[in-house]
Amino acid sequence: MAIESTGTVRVGFDSSAPYRASRPQIEPGLVEALTAAYAELIKRQRTASAAFVRWTAPHRRAQEFCWLENIPEVLISSAKEVRVSSQDPTYDSVRKMMATIELNPYERELLYGYPYIIGYVEGTAIRAPLLSIPVQIHAEGATLIIRPNEELLRFNSLPFRSDLDTAAHEQALDRLIDATPQFPLSSGALQSFCDSLARELRVSRRANLNGQLS
Numbered sequence: 254m255a256i257e258s259t260g261t262v263r264v265g266f267d268s269s270a271p272y273r274a275s276r277p278q279i280e281p282g283l284v285e286a287l288t289a290a291y292a293e294l295i296k297r298q299r300t301a302s303a304a305f306v307r308w309t310a311p312h313r314r315a316q317e318f319c320w321l322e323n324i325p326e327v328l329i330s331s332a333k334e335v336r337v338s339s340q341d342p343t344y345d346s347v348r349k350m351m352a353t354i355e356l357n358p359y360e361r362e363l364l365y366g367y368p369y370i371i372g373y374v375e376g377t378a379i380r381a382p383l384l385s386i387p388v389q390i391h392a393e394g395a396t397l398i399i400r401p402n403e404e405l406l407r408f409n410s411l412p413f414r415s416d417l418d419t420a421a422h423e424q425a426l427d428r429l430i431d432a433t434p435q436f437p438l439s440s441g442a443l444q445s446f447c448d449s450l451a452r453e454l455r456v457s458r459r460a461n462l463n464g465q466l467s
Contacts, residue, residue: 288359306381306411317353319346326464328401329367329386332437335399347397351390363388365399368443368462370412381412383450386436401436408433413454425453 321343327333337347354363366382373379387402410426418426432449434442440462447458 306379306409317346317350319343326367328365328388328399329384329406329436329438330440330443330464332401332404335365337397337399339395344397347390347399351392351397354390363390363402365401366409367438367464368460374412375415379412382409383447384433384438385409404436406433406436406438422454429453 321335321337323341323343324335324337328335337344350363354361364382364385365388366385368383370379370381370383384406386406388399389402391398391400408430410430413422413426429446429450432446434446443462447462450456451458
């Protein structure tokens with residue numbers, strides 16, 4: 254930049270000097286972290302999670318879901334991988350989930366849930382996991398392997414929420430969120446958490462909580 258003094262101050266640019274635009278310095282990994290946080294926020298919206306709680310009619314955008322009936326529960330209780338062979342009736346469904354998450358990893362998430370709440374709340378059919386954990390699916394030959402993607406269990410409070418919740422009800426849910434068991438989940442910790450759930454929300458438990466679907 255040049256300043257010429259001829260009784261009047263003039264400010265101009267020297268056309269002979271190369272122009273260099275200043276670029277903001279971005280910390281490595283910041284963009285990835287921001288996009289991941291935004292994707293996580295989208296997935297946590299209650300409206301987007303409604304299908305994770307209620308039985309919904311199948312349609313093109315419906316969430317994929319399957320029961321792992323023939324496989325004992327070891328992922329949450331023992332932090333072990335779940336292997337789904339090509340002979341398993343859930344194989345095609347699990348393979349479809351793997352393909353879907355590979356095509357769109359930012360808007361979708363694979364969740365493994367145990368145990369499940371099944372019944373009716375004020376006439377509305379409910380099917381929702383009490384505890385869930387993000388998972389990933391890999392292929393090993395013809396076998397699909399499901400592994401934990403985190404080491405943190407999530408308490409799913411959605412089945413117990415409504416637009417008419419009182420402050421006391423919200424406090425009860427907050428206490429349950431704080432009391433979410435650690436991963437891997439022991440049998441004693443699960444029993445204790447379900448007892449707290451029954452006390453805080455005044456619900457009854459009729460399941461055996463032995464890892465079997467019954």
